[in-house]
Amino acid sequence: MTSSKDIRWKQRFENFERSYKRLNKYASGSITNELERAGIIHFFEMTFELAWKVLKDYLEKEGFIVDSPRQAIKQAFQMGLIDDDHIWMEALEKRNMTVHTYDEETAKELTEDIVTSFLPAVRTLYRTLSEEW
Template sequence: MDEMKDIRWKQRFDNFEKSFKLLEKYSKESISTELERAGIIQFFETTFELAWKVLKDYLEAEGYVAKSPRDSIKQAFQAEIIEEGHLWMDALSKRNLTTHTYDQELAEKLVIEIQEQFLPFLRKLYDRLSKER
């Protein structure tokens, strides 16, 4: 690995780690108010953004080229860095949707998806990259 690129993904990972831990912590709480749902969704948006960027930086340090979130996810799946590529793509779509619209019913469904589907694969990424840091 190029030393600068190696440092870059590790620095990005530090930010991902902080965001992930907050998302994980508060996702375990009972979420019943609009403010709590909005907070979880915001933590998810931030964590997911950092997740795909740390993937991109990690891939580049390994010699791959990825230019967008979609490219990064596809390349990471092909390189077997992540599993469940379809869930990552679904999370990307949901992240894009939440940044442009707000609907209470959508928010309630998304919180459940974050807790039950998205958080587990973010945990897998966290665990894998923690070992390599």
Template sequence: MDKPNDIRWQQRFQNFNKAFQYLKDTLTIKEPSDAERAGIIQFYEVAFELAWKTLKDFLTAEGFSVKSPREALKTAFQNDYINNGDLWINALDSRNLSAHTYDEAMAKELVENIKTIYFPLLEDFDEWGKQQINE
């Protein structure tokens, strides 16, 4: 791997890991208030953004050329760097929707999806990144 690109994705992954830990901590709140729910959503948006950008940088280091989040996710899935490609695309769509719209029912549904679907996806990504760094 090219050293600057190798270092770049690892630095980005460290930032992802910090955001992921904040998300993990906020998900322990049993009955989140409106403000706490907004915090969960914000931590999810940041963690997801850093996850796809980490993938983009990793793929670049591997010799791929990707420009968009969707392209990064598809390429990573097609090359077995991530699993559950459809769920990653759904996570992207939810992140896009949450960043541009707000309504209480949607926020509650998104928090539930973050807890049950998207957090486990990011948790798997966290493990993947740690394994890649240790190789």
């Protein structure tokens, strides 16, 4: 019998999957102008939000209580769902920063972080959760 928590995490995973695939697609190409950087940052924000929420739903399905992105990251790391909690905490910090700050230099730095650090971490989570599907 399928529980509502099982259904919820799978529905959230489908949304996460769509967002991750967009981020992966566009971050894999050349990012040369302000509009492209803004798009990558936006896809990152959406994907990160869905990533921590799918972790929350998955962990709750497993019997854990998760009230924040930090708790979700810490518990996911302890369970082996993510490899590097430091990268995820940095991604959380940067995601929070993007909501309040925008200038060209910050956008360039963040885009580089997304492509080189955060996207590979999200890719690993995607593959891990795909196996759970």
